[in-house]
Amino acid sequence: MTRILHLSDIHFGAVDARLVEPVLALAHDLRPDATVVSGDLTQRARASQFAAARAFLGQLPGPVLCVPGNHDMPLHNLALRLAAPFARYRAAMGPELEPTVTLPGAVLQGVNTADPLVWKAGRLRPASAQRLAHSFAAAPPGTIRIAVMHHAPVPAADGTPADMAAPAAALVALAAAGADVVLSGHTHMPHGGFAETAAGVLFLQVGTAISTRRKTSANDLALVTLGHGEVTVESWLSTPGSAGFAPGPIARYARPDAAWKRLTPP
Incomplete structure (x- = not known):
């Protein structure tokens, strides 16, 4: 079995400081094979916020894969956002925006x-879809192919439409690339499911792990376990005023044919 710890939207600059150490302790207790942080490492893409995010990621069990979110580009500095939107991200996190x-x-x-160009909403660039397809095609048969992205082309847990340009085209591109699972954030609401037009792709979103910018009653993260033809998602929750994280709902998914099915009731 392969275990992946999934965090998102950590938003340094808007962090609940009481959660930082409990998240790090839990991360090491869970002993994942890798940790994923699916964007929005900072609140306003400031150098000091990136430095804090880099120090935090450096304490997570590795390897650690992170990607930018919309908050990791300058919002008010339009000239910098258009000329070098990821300069501060790269300076802190390294040059690669799409790591493997x-x-x-x-x-x-x-x-x-x-x-x-739009700051908040996302888009799947053709070059990114092509890179995804090449990476997945190079993987050995039987490998679970996982895309990690900040935005997802599926509705949020509350039914809000996907905050992404051309979501239908993005679904087609992800399925054509051979994605089995997509890990994402952005909505600040945990959610799992599939799309009819991309039934072979399982979309798993988490909320915010340590930020004060919650949209649900708790901060959360997830442990995603791959094995025996199933994907198990264990949620960990921290409600306001609690000292740390406690186990939350567990969801199990299987793909006996071309489409994913949820094995546990929602």
Whole structure:
């Protein structure tokens, strides 16, 4: 079995400081094979916020794969956002915006969906879709192919439409690339499901792990376990005022044919 710890929207600059150490302790207790942070490492893409995010990621169990989110580009500095939207991200996190991590039985490919032209909404660039397809095609047969992106082309948990340009085309591109699972954030609401037009792709979103910018009653993260033809998602929740994280709902998914099915009731 392969275990992936999934965090998102950590938003340094708007962090609940009481959660930082509990998240790090839990991350090491869970002993994942890799950790994924699916964007929005900062609140306003400031150098000091990136430095804090880099220090935090450096304490997570590795390898650590992260991708930019829309908050990782300058919002008010339009000139910098258009000329060099990811300069501060690269200075802190390294030059690669779409990294790859290979694990036993799985390949994780980062996808940069942040769009400096519109800032908030995302897009799947043709070059990113092509890179995803090449990365997945190179993986051995039987490998679980996982795309990691900030935005997802599926509705949020509350039914809000996907905050992404041309979501239908993005679904087609992800399915054509051979994606089995997509890990994402952005909505600040945990959610799991599939799309009719991309039934072979399982979309898993988490909320915010340590930020004060919650849209649900708790901060959350997830442990995603791959094995025996199933994907198990274990949620970990921290409600306001609690000292740390406690186990939350567990969802199990299987794909006995071309389409994913949820094995546990929602």
